[in-house]
Amino acid sequence: xxxxxxxxxxxxxxxxxxxxxxxxxxxxxxxxxxxxxxxxxxxxxxxxxxxxxxxxxxxxxxxxxxxxxxxxxxxxxxxxxxxxxxxxxxxxxxxxxxxxxxxxxxxxxxxxxxxxxxxxxxxxxxxxxxxxxxxxxxxxxxxxxxxxxxxxxxxxxxxxxxxxxxxxxxxxxxxxxxxxxxxxxxxxxxxxxxxxxxxxxxxxxxxxxxxxxxxxxxxxxxxxxxxxxxxxxxxxxxxxxxxxxxxxxxxxxxxxxxxxxxxxxxxxxxxxxxxxxxxxxxxxxxxxxxxxxxxxxxxxxxxxxxxxx
Amino acid sequence: xxxxxxxxxxxxxxxxxxxxxxxxxxxxxxxxxxxxxxxxxxxxxxxxxxxxxxxxxxxxxxxxxxxxxxxxxxxxxxxxxxxxxxxxxxxxxxxxxxxxxxxxxxxxxxxxxxxxxxxxxxxxxxxxxxxxxxxxxxxxxxxxxxxxxxxxxxxxxxxxxxxxxxxxxxxxxxxxxxxxxxxxxxxxxxxxxxxxxxxxxxxxxxxxxxxxxxxxxxxxxxxxxxxxxxxxxxxxxxxxxxxxxxxxxxxxxxxxxxxxxxxxxxxxxxxxxxxxx
Ligand SMILES: Nc1ncnc2c1ncn2[C@@H]1O[C@H](COP(=O)(O)OP(=O)(O)OP(=O)(O)O)[C@@H](O)[C@H]1O
Ligand SMILES: [Mg+2]
Numbered sequence: 001x002x003x004x005x006x007x008x009x010x011x012x013x014x015x016x017x018x019x020x021x022x023x024x025x026x027x028x029x030x031x032x033x034x035x036x037x038x039x040x041x042x043x044x045x046x047x048x049x050x051x052x053x054x055x056x057x058x059x060x061x062x063x064x065x066x067x068x069x070x071x072x073x074x075x076x077x078x079x080x081x082x083x084x085x086x087x088x089x090x091x092x093x094x095x096x097x098x099x100x101x102x103x104x105x106x107x108x109x110x111x112x113x114x115x116x117x118x119x120x121x122x123x124x125x126x127x128x129x130x131x132x133x134x135x136x137x138x139x140x141x142x143x144x145x146x147x148x149x150x151x152x153x154x155x156x157x158x159x160x161x162x163x164x165x166x167x168x169x170x171x172x173x174x175x176x177x178x179x180x181x182x183x184x185x186x187x188x189x190x191x192x193x194x195x196x197x198x199x200x201x202x203x204x205x206x207x208x209x210x211x212x213x214x215x216x217x218x219x220x221x222x223x224x225x226x227x228x229x230x231x232x233x234x235x236x237x238x239x240x241x242x243x244x245x246x247x248x249x250x251x252x253x254x255x256x257x258x259x260x261x262x263x264x265x266x267x268x269x270x271x272x273x274x275x276x277x278x279x280x281x282x283x284x285x286x287x288x289x290x291x292x293x294x295x296x297x298x299x300x301x302x303x304x305x306x307x308x309x
Numbered sequence: 310x311x312x313x314x315x316x317x318x319x320x321x322x323x324x325x326x327x328x329x330x331x332x333x334x335x336x337x338x339x340x341x342x343x344x345x346x347x348x349x350x351x352x353x354x355x356x357x358x359x360x361x362x363x364x365x366x367x368x369x370x371x372x373x374x375x376x377x378x379x380x381x382x383x384x385x386x387x388x389x390x391x392x393x394x395x396x397x398x399x400x401x402x403x404x405x406x407x408x409x410x411x412x413x414x415x416x417x418x419x420x421x422x423x424x425x426x427x428x429x430x431x432x433x434x435x436x437x438x439x440x441x442x443x444x445x446x447x448x449x450x451x452x453x454x455x456x457x458x459x460x461x462x463x464x465x466x467x468x469x470x471x472x473x474x475x476x477x478x479x480x481x482x483x484x485x486x487x488x489x490x491x492x493x494x495x496x497x498x499x500x501x502x503x504x505x506x507x508x509x510x511x512x513x514x515x516x517x518x519x520x521x522x523x524x525x526x527x528x529x530x531x532x533x534x535x536x537x538x539x540x541x542x543x544x545x546x547x548x549x550x551x552x553x554x555x556x557x558x559x560x561x562x563x564x565x566x567x568x569x570x571x572x573x574x575x576x577x578x579x580x581x582x583x584x585x586x
Pocket of ligand 1: 012013020021022040041042043044045046047048049
């Protein structure tokens with residue numbers, strides 16, 4: 001599903017003294033098949049944006065009470081907001097948002113805090129039962145839950161009848177992710193999925209996302225504060241700043257804009273820092289900022305003796 | 310969403326009223342309530358209203374924010390009004406045209422109307438004045454003020470500081486719990502929970518996946534907070550010093566004098582201008 005947002009604005013606590021303008025005229029397109037990264041300083045509106053994608057934050061025009069405003073004479077209409085996810089028009093209140101949510105899976109920050117059921121099995125099956133039109137047969141539920149748990153790297157036989165609260169933090173997170181991917185959404189959105197995991201856990205999580213992406217989930221969108229993770233994994237990256245999108249570029253081009261990123265309060269991946277250091281020494285390395293490519297290019301440079309590779 | 314409910318509704322601006330000592334504000338509110346109840350005619354109430362208006366003007370809180378507090382108890386107001394209008398035991402029944410407005414026990418009298426207006430006016434002022442207090446005082450200051458005012462109870466071995474601590478922690482946690490509820494609700498909505506459709510049983514069932522994580526989260530927070538307090542050797546002992554000491558200033562003297570003047574004025578009104586009660 002292709003995702004298009006145009007002139008998207010959002011204000012928290014509108015019409016009150018605590019209003020926060022969280023999104024300002026956001027324009028962004030995510031093509032199907034992308035492994036899309038969203039980065040930005042804290043409070044830049046990343047979470048607000050992704051909550052729009054499955055209708056958790058409804059646009060004014062999609063709310064039940066909405067009545068189109070009449071323009072006064074001489075007033076220019078504000079640019080029309082567009083928010084389209086696949087065939088779903090999110091500016092329209094007639095859209096079936098539940099159906100949309102079954103297509104766009106959303107993993108929140110610290111998803112382990114949403115676990116509630118008595119057993120891991122029940123918790124993972126929760127979304128599945130909610131979204132299905134007719135009651136599913138127990139076998140089908142079991143197959144789906146087993147697959148989901150195995151996808152996130154848990155041993156089904158070991159954990160299915162445990163209480164989710166007896167698991168370790170990392171295991172809980174996996175169960176929570178399993179509870180979202182069990183419905184096989186076409187778009188998977190994750191808000192800082194690796195936050196608080198150990199380095200190995202982070203790598204495993206990313207590998208897991210790639211696995212899902214390769215096998216059945218066409219589009220993966222994830223928010224991250226870890227630039228290495230972004231440089232390593234994404235096909236394209238959007239940079240948010242103060243509620244607006246500054247750049248949408250593949251990592252290779254994005255991390256060449258070092259000065260701009262630093263001025264937005266963002267860090268650089270290790271590889272980009274090394275490239276910059278080498279450049280100061282007069283060595284030009286032209287890599288795509290993944291570690292593998294960087295190492296290859298450096299080796300090539302060393303073998304070549306001198307010059308630009 | 311839940312955020313729209315104003316709760317512990319502090320309105321953050323700087324003003325004369327905001328800067329007053331919370332103790333004096335609490336005392337003033339008590340004095341004000343006493344004055345409102347002492348007043349036995351409209352002159353006394355008008356005096357109270359004048360003081361309230363001055364207070365609101367000096368607080369720089371927009372009038373809409375203050376009036377919003379009425380919304381919550383509109384039903385109560387209407388209910389009291391109707392009861393009084395219909396059943397007040399007055400003498401002169403209202404006559405419209407030729408028809409006296411009297412049916413069985415229901416008896417609309419001039420005195421009843423008069424009394425109802427009086428009562429409404431009174432309730433109105435009680436609510437506005439207390440919401441002025443919460444709008445201009447942070448919860449922390451409010452509990453500090455209450456703790457300080459309750460000091461005499463310490464001599465009776467009543468654990469005032471424990472009470473104050475419990476209060477301030479509870480107040481502190483309300484916004485966090487609201488945030489958390491919002492977040493969990495969103496997470497479960499994303500997993501297909503439907504809070505808006507279906508019959509009452511379905512909706513009640515939909516609350517379980519919110520309540521459990523919320524409770525577990527609250528326990529976790531409580532435990533963490535307890536640990537953190539232990540780690541800092543908090544024992545709630547006597548004679549703790551405070552980071553922010555409450556001090557009386559010239560402002561508080563003014564407020565105090567105003568309060569005294571108000572009560573005196575109301576008493577004078579009662580004595581010289583007759584009573585309607
Ligand atoms: N529920 C809310 N009510 C009011 N304001 C909010 C709410 N959620 C977020 N905001 C405000 O909206 C702005 C954008 O917040 P958002 O959560 O989208 O940032 P973010 O980019 O996800 O940050 P982080 O990296 O810290 O998660 C912030 O200024 C924040 O204070
Ligand atoms: Mg966020």
